[in-house]
Amino acid sequence: MILDRKTDEFLLAALNEDIGDGDITTECTVKDGTQASGRYIAKEDGIVCGVDIACRVFELLGGKVNFKKIKNDGDTVVKGDVIAEVSGEAKTILIGERTGLNIMQRLSGIATRTNQAVKAIEGTNAKIADTRKTTPLMRKLEKYAVRVGGGSNHRFGLSDGILIKDNHIAAAGGITKAIESAKAKAPHTIKIEVETETLDQVKEALKAKADIIMLDNMNLEQTKQAVELINGQAITEASGNMGDKTNEQLKAIAETGVDLISIGALTHSVKSLDISLKFKIV
Helix, strand or coil: CCCCHHHHHHHHHHHHHHHHCCCCHHHHHHHCCCEEEEEEECCCCCCCCHHHHHHHHHHCCCCCCEECCCCCCCCCCCCCCEEEEEEHCCCCCCCCHHHHHHHHHHHHHHHHHHHHHHHHCCCCCCCCEHHHCCCCCHHHHHHHHHCCCCCECCCCCCCCCEECHHHHHHCCCCHHHHHHHHHHHHCCCCCCCEEECCHHHHHHHHCCCCEEEEEECCCCHHHHHHHHHHCCCCCEECCCCHHHHHHHHHHHHHCCCCCCEEHHHHHHHCCCCEEEEEECCC
16 A cells, blocks of 8 residues: 555545544544444445555544454455454544545545456456546545556656647647657657547657557547557557446457557546445444
8 A cells, every 4th residue: 555654644634624623523422432343344346445544544543443454455345345343442433434434435436447447358458547637636546546456557747758638739839849849858768648639640640759649539440540550659548538438348449459548537537435334332
């Protein structure tokens, strides 16, 4: 798991957002020293992600809480499976449960959705990748969840690579000018990717020697033709509303020979996995 200082800072901010000046309900209803135990239970099938996050939330709260993992990130669960057990100070558990649950549910939803796409293209050489369409301040965690689900990460931020999209092309005066300018200014260690929407643009990107060519919103036949044109001279990436495709359609796209299929929906519109924490006083 990617627990580090920045993750802690994010979790502390999330806790502060929820707690504010204090958990009024817990303070009014639960006596100091009350002990409780409970279980995190999957309420639907999926891939678990964020178990260590839920544990870390209680550590950051400083209460005496024991957290026992039953499942690890990447494990498959079915409805009714116990993911983890928690015991200790009831107040601390009640104060921290929602923050940990919210994050675990979202990350598990991302891992589950990613795994479904990965399984859909099994038997091909293509990989499923995410995009930068992530929740602000949660990108590192959400991209981690994509990896847990078996997917690959696209660039993490604007400084990680050059991706020349349609608006860059318009502002630069064309694909060739944009690529030439990027090659003149960027370090040799940085790859240059360009978005294309037509076969003519693919040809232009090839001639300008782009390292990665994105095939944006192309139909299946156009994608096949583009892959044949590129013929291994650049990495190919199919993109554009891929989250709306059926498993059969994803498989067909992968079978065109593309190297990557990028899906923004893995993070921007995913359904959280339903998980609950049920506990009793001990």
